[in-house]
Amino acid sequence: MNVLEFTFLVWAGSLVAGFLGSLTGLGGGVVLVPLLTVFFHVDLRYAIGASLVSVIATSSGSAAAYVKEGFSNIRIGMFLEIATTIGALFGAYLTAKVPANAIAIIFAIVLLYSAYVSRRTRPRTDVEQPPDPQATKLKMNGSFPDTSGVRHYNVYHVPAGFGVMWIAGALSGLLGIGSGALKVVAMDQAMKIPFKVSTTTSNFMIGVTAAASAGVYLSRGYIDPSLAMPVMIGVLIGSLMGTKVLVKTQTKSLRLVFSVVIVLLGLEMMLKGLTGGLK
Amino acid sequence: MTMKPLNDERVEGLIANLLRAGVLISALVVIGGAVPYLAESPRAHVDYRTFHSEPDNLKSVAGIIHTALSGDPRGIMQLGLLLLIATPIARVMFSAVAFAMEGDLMYVGFTLIVLAVLLYSLFGSFLIA
Numbered sequence: 400m401n402v403l404e405f406t407f408l409v410w411a412g413s414l415v416a417g418f419l420g421s422l423t424g425l426g427g428g429v430v431l432v433p434l435l436t437v438f439f440h441v442d443l444r445y446a447i448g449a450s451l452v453s454v455i456a457t458s459s460g461s462a463a464a465y466v467k468e469g470f471s472n473i474r475i476g477m478f479l480e481i482a483t484t485i486g487a488l489f490g491a492y493l494t495a496k497v498p499a500n501a502i503a504i505i506f507a508i509v510l511l512y513s514a515y516v517s518r519r520t521r522p523r524t525d526v527e528q529p530p531d532p533q534a535t536k537l538k539m540n541g542s543f544p545d546t547s548g549v550r551h552y553n554v555y556h557v558p559a560g561f562g563v564m565w566i567a568g569a570l571s572g573l574l575g576i577g578s579g580a581l582k583v584v585a586m587d588q589a590m591k592i593p594f595k596v597s598t599t600t601s602n603f604m605i606g607v608t609a610a611a612s613a614g615v616y617l618s619r620g621y622i623d624p625s626l627a628m629p630v631m632i633g634v635l636i637g638s639l640m641g642t643k644v645l646v647k648t649q650t651k652s653l654r655l656v657f658s659v660v661i662v663l664l665g666l667e668m669m670l671k672g673l674t675g676g677l678k
Numbered sequence: 679m680t681m682k683p684l685n686d687e688r689v690e691g692l693i694a695n696l697l698r699a700g701v702l703i704s705a706l707v708v709i710g711g712a713v714p715y716l717a718e719s720p721r722a723h724v725d726y727r728t729f730h731s732e733p734d735n736l737k738s739v740a741g742i743i744h745t746a747l748s749g750d751p752r753g754i755m756q757l758g759l760l761l762l763i764a765t766p767i768a769r770v771m772f773s774a775v776a777f778a779m780e781g782d783l784m785y786v787g788f789t790l791i792v793l794a795v796l797l798y799s800l801f802g803s804f805l806i807a
């Protein structure tokens with residue numbers, strides 16, 4: 400392939416990934432690395448470098464929209480970013496130490512897990528509990544606009560959430576993804592933060608987490624401008640299109656299709672990792 | 679003081695605009711490098727199969743700025759990507775100032791820890807890389 404063909408095809412593929420990622424709420428980053436490595440035969444390190452850059456673009460772009468709506472909790476986000484950024488730095492450091500095949504297998508597991516999380520219906524038992532003293536001390540309890548006025552919520556299990564966030568950061572740094580699914584699990588499941596607040600705060604945090612490993616990637620030479628350019632522009636346009644259509648479409652069947660795609664990519668990555676297809 | 683009080687809502691609005699501006703500016707710079715890059719040698723062969731790291735002038739903040747200013751298309755694209763990486767860092771700096779103006783010293787502390795990690799990654803990570 401020549402420069403023009405390659406750039407155009409990568410741009411088009413990234414646009415579709417960004418579009419479906421934002422439409423389904425699963426994020427485009429998670430399919431980008433398999434797309435680049437499996438279909439475009441890009442080396443894993445260049446692929447995660449380009450993916451990570453696009454993650455910063457979509458997170459910052461969409462966070463701008465969410466922050467204004469008043470759902471994201473900036474204090475929770477900032478406190479947990481201590482965990483995600485330190486984790487991300489550690490993950491990025493590991494990328495040079497862990498063999499590519501092992502990274503591919505870990506990636507496959509994360510892909511399959513995020514497909515599973517997106518299919519699962521979440522039973523939530525919201526029983527009123529007294530406020531958690533740690534969360535209160537950290538001024539994390541908040542409120543958000545609801546159909547019936549302002550809804551207040553309390554935050555629980557801060558250390559558990561902090562721990563899961565560290566893992567989410569490490570995976571983000573190791574794999575060049577946003578780890579949005581795991582961040583939501585930490586806040587929604589562990590810390591009992593309302594789902595809407597969890598997803599928007601997670602989105603808000605993804606950019607900062609990714610920036611922590613991007614510096615390491617940059618100094619290692621993982622970020623190639625000629626590859627990252629079409630990926631970033633494609634994902635950005637795709638995800639902006641996704642947020643515009645989001646309100647109008649029925650996303651249920653689309654989520655299913657995208658989950659199937661993720662599972663197939665996960666299995667392909669797993670196979671590549673196990674058979675030593677990556678260097 | 680004629681300035682509006684810096685409440686949470688106003689801070690959130692400012693953060694949203696900062697993020698939007700950062701992404702827009704970096705995308706424009708990346709496109710500004712992409713046009714001459716694609717025009718330069720559109721028929722050249724590409725191969726990303728093997729990793730051979732980027733040249734030194736595209737790996738450090740100082741090197742990227744220098745290369746971009748010399749008009750090199752790949753340098754300009756890399757500068758756009760660097761601006762994109764800097765956007766969340768600017769957001770964290772802004773948060774530190776906002777928390778300080780609210781008098782929330784505990785959160786100023788937390789924000790500065792995050793900022794230190796980010797700046798270390800961008801400027802000091804070659805020590806471990």
